[in-house]
Amino acid sequence: MKKMTLTLVGLLALTASQFATAADYVLDTKGAHAFINFKASHLGYSWLTGRFNTFDGKFSYDAKNVGATQITVNIDATSIDSNHAERDKHLRSDDFLSTDKFPTAKFVSTKVTDKGEGKIEVKGDFTLHGVTKNITIDATKIGEGKDPWGGYRAGFAGTTTIDVADYDFKASWAGKIQLELLIEGIKQ
Numbered sequence: 001m002k003k004m005t006l007t008l009v010g011l012l013a014l015t016a017s018q019f020a021t022a023a024d025y026v027l028d029t030k031g032a033h034a035f036i037n038f039k040a041s042h043l044g045y046s047w048l049t050g051r052f053n054t055f056d057g058k059f060s061y062d063a064k065n066v067g068a069t070q071i072t073v074n075i076d077a078t079s080i081d082s083n084h085a086e087r088d089k090h091l092r093s094d095d096f097l098s099t100d101k102f103p104t105a106k107f108v109s110t111k112v113t114d115k116g117e118g119k120i121e122v123k124g125d126f127t128l129h130g131v132t133k134n135i136t137i138d139a140t141k142i143g144e145g146k147d148p149w150g151g152y153r154a155g156f157a158g159t160t161t162i163d164v165a166d167y168d169f170k171a172s173w174a175g176k177i178q179l180e181l182l183i184e185g186i187k188q
Contacts, residue, residue, distance in 0.1 A: 021062050021063070021064055021065075022060060022061070022062035022065065022068065023060070023061060023062070023152070023154075023187045023188070024058060024059075024060050024187070024188045025058060025059050025060070025061060025153075025154055025185025025186060025187055025188065026056075026057075026058050026185060026186055026188055027055070027056060027057040027058065027059075027073070027183060027184070027185055028153070028184045028185065028186050029054075029055060029056055033153075033155075033184035034055075034057075034182065034183050034184050034185075035051060035180075035181075035182040036051060036052045036055055036073075036075060036179065036180075036181055036182075037049065037050070037051045037179070037180040037181075037182070038050055038051065038052075038177050038178065038179055038180070039177070039178040039180070040174060040175070040176070040177045040178070041175055041176070048082060048087075049082070050080060050081055050082035050083065050088075050091075051080075051081055052075050052076065052077070052079050052080055052081070053076075053079040053080075053081050054075075054076035054078075054079035055073060055074060055075040055076060055079070056073075056074050057071070057072055057073035057074060057107075057183075058071075058072055058185070059071040059072070059109075059183075059185055061154055061185070063141075063144070066112060066113075066114035066120060067111075067112055067113060067114060068112075069109065069112040069120075069122075070109055070112075071107065071108070071109040071112070071122065071124065072106070072107070072108050072109070073106065073107045073181075074104060074105075074106050075104060075105040075106065075107075076103065076104060077092075077097045077099045077102060077103055077104060077105050077128075078092060078099045078103050080092060080097065080099075094170055095169070095170045095171040096164075096169055096170075096171055096174070097128075097129060097169075098129060098130075101130065102128075102129050102130045105126070105127060105128045105129075106125075106126070106127045107124050107125070107126045107127075107135075108124050108125050109122055109123065109124040110123050110124045110125060110134070111123040111124075118140050118141040119138075119139070119140055120139040120140070120141060120156070120158075121136060121137075121138060121139070122136070122137040122139050122158065123135070123136050123137075124137070126162070128162070128167045129167040129168055129169060130168070131166070131167045131168050133162075133166050133167070135160050135162060136160060137158040137159065137160045137181065138158060138159055138160070139156050139157065139158035139159075139181075140156065140157050140158070141154075141155075141156055142155040142156060142157055142184075143155055147186075151186055151187060152186075152187040153184055153185060153186055153187065154184070154185050154187070155182075155183065155184040155185070156181075156182075156183045156184075157180070157181065157182050157183070158180075158181040158183070159178065159179065159180050159181070160178075160179050160181075161176050161177065161178050161179070162176065162177050162179065163175070163176050163177075164176070164177060
């Protein structure tokens with residue numbers, strides 16, 4: 001009986017240690033250590049690049065159980081910035097984002113798969129322009145560890161491509177948009 005009790009206590013301790021390693025993180029947008037960038041073809045002649053200046057989010061991450069990761073990112077679509085005020089006004093218009101009707105975009109992960117060697121596949125629901133579609137983000141873990149201020153951080157980079165036709169943009173000729181996500185979270 002004593003041996004069984006010790007085995008049970010050991011098993012419970014091991015199980016508790018597995019759950020204790022999971023941590024919640026908040027995106028470091030205040031310190032400008034997180035970015036959501038985009039790139040789109042301009043008439044097939046060049047690239048238009050830009051970013052969303054205002055967003056927030058959080059994720060739960062455990063390096064020993066990557067599949068349990070959960071991610072939520074909220075994007076202020078009105079904060080689109082292509083470094084050209086008139087173009088940004090057009091991007092906010094009904095031809096594209098219709099930010100007067102749809103001021104926010106959102107991503108919520110539904111499945112995270114550890115592909116090994118720091119590679120991660122993130123599937124989730126992306127809502128843009130009032131339409132929700134499942135997308136896949138190919139991500140890479142950049143690193144994690146203590147920061148100089150006594151905190152703990154984890155960072156990731158990811159890319160995905162969306163087709164504006166899937167999101168009911170009037171300017172469906174705009175084609176595909178590449179999104180680049182550079183995410184650094186601060187452990188809470």
